[in-house]
Amino acid sequence: MRKVTKLLSRRSPEEYVITQFEAQRDGALDDKGLALFEQSLAQSGKAQHWIKEQQELVYQLQLDALPTFSLSSAARLTVQQGLYKKLRRGTYRSGRRRLLVAMIVMALFAGIFMVIGSSIARPVIYYNYPDRPIIVEMQSAEAPLILSEGSPLGELRLQRFALAGGLRAIDAGQFMIDRENNIWLNSRNGRLLQFDQQLWHSFSFEDDLWRDGLGPITASNDDALWLGNSGFGVLRFDGESWQSAPFAGQFSGQHLMSATQGADGTLWLGTSGGLLRYDGFSWQLFNIQNGLPYGSISQLLANADGTIWFTSLQAPGLALFNGATTTLYSLPEQIQSYEVTALAAAPDGAIWLGTQNGLLRFDGNNWSERLVLDGAVDGWITSLAFSANGDLWTGTRAGLYQYDGENWASIDTSEPSNETIFDVEVDGTGTVWALTDSGLLRLDVAESEVAPIAEPEDIAP
Numbered sequence: 002m003r004k005v006t007k008l009l010s011r012r013s014p015e016e017y018v019i020t021q022f023e024a025q026r027d028g029a030l031d032d033k034g035l036a037l038f039e040q041s042l043a044q045s046g047k048a049q050h051w052i053k054e055q056q057e058l059v060y061q062l063q064l065d066a067l068p069t070f071s072l073s074s075a076a077r078l079t080v081q082q083g084l085y086k087k088l089r090r091g092t093y094r095s096g097r098r099r100l101l102v103a104m105i106v107m108a109l110f111a112g113i114f115m116v117i118g119s120s121i122a123r124p125v126i127y128y129n130y131p132d133r134p135i136i137v138e139m140q141s142a143e144a145p146l147i148l149s150e151g152s153p154l155g156e157l158r159l160q161r162f163a164l165a166g167g168l169r170a171i172d173a174g175q176f177m178i179d180r181e182n183n184i185w186l187n188s189r190n191g192r193l194l195q196f197d198q199q200l201w202h203s204f205s206f207e208d209d210l211w212r213d214g215l216g217p218i219t220a221s222n223d224d225a226l227w228l229g230n231s232g233f234g235v236l237r238f239d240g241e242s243w244q245s246a247p248f249a250g251q252f253s254g255q256h257l258m259s260a261t262q263g264a265d266g267t268l269w270l271g272t273s274g275g276l277l278r279y280d281g282f283s284w285q286l287f288n289i290q291n292g293l294p295y296g297s298i299s300q301l302l303a304n305a306d307g308t309i310w311f312t313s314l315q316a317p318g319l320a321l322f323n324g325a326t327t328t329l330y331s332l333p334e335q336i337q338s339y340e341v342t343a344l345a346a347a348p349d350g351a352i353w354l355g356t357q358n359g360l361l362r363f364d365g366n367n368w369s370e371r372l373v374l375d376g377a378v379d380g381w382i383t384s385l386a387f388s389a390n391g392d393l394w395t396g397t398r399a400g401l402y403q404y405d406g407e408n409w410a411s412i413d414t415s416e417p418s419n420e421t422i423f424d425v426e427v428d429g430t431g432t433v434w435a436l437t438d439s440g441l442l443r444l445d446v447a448e449s450e451v452a453p454i455a456e457p458e459d460i461a462p
Contacts, residue, residue, distance in 0.1 A: 175424050176436055179220050182428040184441065187218060193228065193238060196441070206236060206243050217260035217270070227268055229257040235268065235279065246279060261301040261309070269309055271298035276311065276322065287322070294320065294329050302344040302352070310352060312341035319354065319363060332361070333368050345385035345393070353393065355382025360395065374402050374409065388427045388446075394435075396422030401435055401444075412444065 176186035184196035193204040217229040225239040234247040248255070259271035270277040275288030276298045288296045295315040302310040309322045317332045317339060332339070343355030347362075354361040358380040362369035373380045374397060384396035393404040398421045401412040424436040433444040 175218060176426065176434070176441070177218050177220060177226075178426050178428045178434065179224060179226075180429065181224075182430060182432075184434060185218060185220075185226060186436070186441075187216075187228070193226070204238065206238075216257045219260040219262055219268075221262055221268075222264075222266050227260060227262065229260050229270055235260075235270070246284075248284060258299050259301045261303045263303045263309065264305050264307050269301055269303065271301045271311060273297050276309070292325060293322070293327055300341055300344045302346060304346070310344060310346075312344065312354070314340060317341070319352065330363065333371070343382050343385040343396075345387055347387055347393070348389075348391050353385055355385050355395065357381050374411075383422055384424045386425045386427050386433075388431055388433070390431070392446075394425045394427060394433055396425040396435060398422075401425065401433075 176184055178184055182198065184198075186194050193206075195202040195204070219227050221227060221237070223239075225237055228236045228238065230236060234245060237244040237246065255277070256273040257270055258273070261269050263269060266281070268279040268281075270279070273296075275286050275293060275296050278285045278287065287293050295313045297314045298311050299314050300310075300312040304310065307324070311320050311322060312318070313320070319330045319332070319341070321328045321330070339356040339358050341354050341356055345353045345355075347353060350365070352363045352365075354363065356371075359371045359373040360382060361371055374395065381398045382395060383398060386394045388394065391406055395402040395404065400420065401422050403410045403412060420437045422435050422437055426434050428434065431446055433446060435442045435444065
């Protein structure tokens with residue numbers, strides 16, 4: 002196993018940057034400044050009224066709309082453990098008294114949270130560097146929280162929040178990289194996020210009906226993005242404006258599972274009802290009535306000649322569609338029951354298939370023997386991507402693997418080393434990106450370093 006060093010995204014475990022907010026009657030929050038805390042030392046005068054030379058840190062926030070119970074059941078309030086909202090607003094002469102009151106209230110509510118904590122999601126405030134504000138990530142909806150004008154996120158909904166020391170999962174199944182090496186993905190709150198190698202940027206479609214159901218994402222030939230929305234259609238985003246392409250009535254309600262764009266600019270969607278084609282003006286559905294061997298399409302892969310490789314949940318095998326007819330290549334008999342979970346084209350033209358139990362290679366005529374990666378637990382392959390030099394990067398439910406044409410290597414991303422890789426992509430510089438349980442990871446192959454990219458950290462307006 003090749004050991005890869007993991008770089009931390011915050012400066013040190015003892016340094017935290019906190020943006021203070023003051024709640025108004027209408028629910029809006031006013032920024033009150035940034036404060037850098039090195040253990041017990043407050044570096045901002047604006048923070049002196051609520052922290053005084055103590056390692057224990059109590060963060061005071063009053064919002065009339067929020068529920069009164071918003072404390073963690075943690076035994077201590079420490080800088081390392083994070084910020085916890087107090088039950089009521091108040092100013093105490095003694096820092097110890099303030100801490101004592103907060104701990105007593107926590108003790109009273111600890112039992113309640115032990116009972117209901119498993120069913121209440123905990124929104125998170127992320128650490129940031131000293132020159133950047135904190136970002137709040139929504140995990141559950143209870144009451145509206147409007148950040149002040151300086152915040153790029155706009156309206157959020159949260160029930161309770163606390164600082165988390167590590168990276169958090171990005172609840173998005175896929176991401177993509179454009180030709181300028183920007184990372185694009187959908188956040189759990191329906192916003193489109195872009196990481197430009199330095200900062201996160203957030204974009205939102207105004208119509209909630211569309212925004213709440215964003216799904217597969219792919220790039221167009223003119224560098225715009227297509228985002229699928231199950232039941233409604235697709236959205237096109239060119240970096241500044243949005244355009245919608247609603248499904249026709251007979252296509253509405255279909256679940257979208259994959260998306261790709263052909264060499265001629267045609268958009269293809271794999272859906273629960275078949276293969277959808279959009280030429281920029283109208284939709285066309287292909288299913289068992291007009292050329293496909295089955296109706297439910299799961300994985301898509303576009304070829305330079307305009308043909309489309311696809312797989313289905315309804316039958317094992319790999320199919321090639323030329324726009325009119327389909328050629329079906331059945332999987333080897335011994336693995337007929339395995340669902341195809343990922344597709345990728347190698348530089349030599351071979352097609353690699355990830356399945357629920359290992360990998361297969363198809364050269365256009367013959368199948369390779371099934372390969373199950375050592376240490377990949379159940380053999381479930383989640384994603385595949387090739388780099389320009391021909392290396393195959395494989396995501397599994399137990400980590401990331403690299404194949405150089407001869408040998409396999411397990412990439413130790415650490416903390417934990419066997420985390421699920423939801424998606425893996427390679428950008429134009431050869432850098433490998435992986436979407437994991439703990440966030441977005443960047444693997445610099447030349448330097449052999451893995452760097453976690455927190456989401457939604459450093460989102461710019």
